[in-house]
Amino acid sequence: MYANGIVFVAFHLHQIHVVMKKTDLGQELLLLLLLLMPMAYLGIIWPSMPDLFPNNYSVTGIPERVGTKGDFLLLMTFLFLTNLMLYFLFRYLPHVDHADFPEANEHLQRQQYYRIRFSIHIYLAVFTSAIIWMVSTGKSLMMERWVFTGVGILIAVIGLYLRRLQPNYFVGVRTPWTLQSTEIWQQTHLMAGNLWMWTGIATFLSGFFLPVVSGVFVLIFIGGILAALPYIYSFRLYHTDKG
Numbered sequence: 001m002y003a004n005g006i007v008f009v010a011f012h013l014h015q016i017h018v019v020m021k022k023t024d025l026g027q028e029l030l031l032l033l034l035l036l037m038p039m040a041y042l043g044i045i046w047p048s049m050p051d052l053f054p055n056n057y058s059v060t061g062i063p064e065r066v067g068t069k070g071d072f073l074l075l076m077t078f079l080f081l082t083n084l085m086l087y088f089l090f091r092y093l094p095h096v097d098h099a100d101f102p103e104a105n106e107h108l109q110r111q112q113y114y115r116i117r118f119s120i121h122i123y124l125a126v127f128t129s130a131i132i133w134m135v136s137t138g139k140s141l142m143m144e145r146w147v148f149t150g151v152g153i154l155i156a157v158i159g160l161y162l163r164r165l166q167p168n169y170f171v172g173v174r175t176p177w178t179l180q181s182t183e184i185w186q187q188t189h190l191m192a193g194n195l196w197m198w199t200g201i202a203t204f205l206s207g208f209f210l211p212v213v214s215g216v217f218v219l220i221f222i223g224g225i226l227a228a229l230p231y232i233y234s235f236r237l238y239h240t241d242k243g
Contacts, residue, residue, distance in 0.1 A: 034118075034121040035121060039080050042132050082124070090117045113170035120154070148204075151203060151207075152206075152207055153204060158196050163194070165189050165193075172189060181241070184237045184238055195229060203219070
């Protein structure tokens, strides 16, 4: 029994070592730094932020109401939670079947996957920090419009990327059905790419009209649709092929 215990512990130490090798701590810390940077910046300059600022600009550029620091904090919290959700989504969803996936290919795709994650997080970090700077310096002209249009651009760019994404275990609509069939993968990602692209364009355009609070809830609803429909579509494709 003692020997079995040693073997058990040794096996799990090996598994932990493998996981640590596959997860570059420095890279993950950099992503977390990008994630926290805008909120840290906001915390530093919060005392000097204006208590009131015009927002809800009409299409003619006239402010329809005066916002408070609380309104702005709600908007920044939404962007932070969006970034946090993306971090955990991209960090923990990828699954690799090591029996069918060569180690060399896995390493290459992990690096490509990290570059995608880094691009998304640095975009959100810079974009959010720019919004905070605009408000803190009294340049909050159509601030909430920039937020929603910026998110719309990101969604549309991801859609364009999904349309030509090749099968892999790290990014994309990785359902049990897309990973079993190249044809289902391609059809699903064409559909998902078009869905994300047109949703991004619609979000970009509607950003010029939506109030802050309504826009936040609309984007949360859109996020659920973008995640659910490609999953359902790949399921239907698989069972249609099976007759």
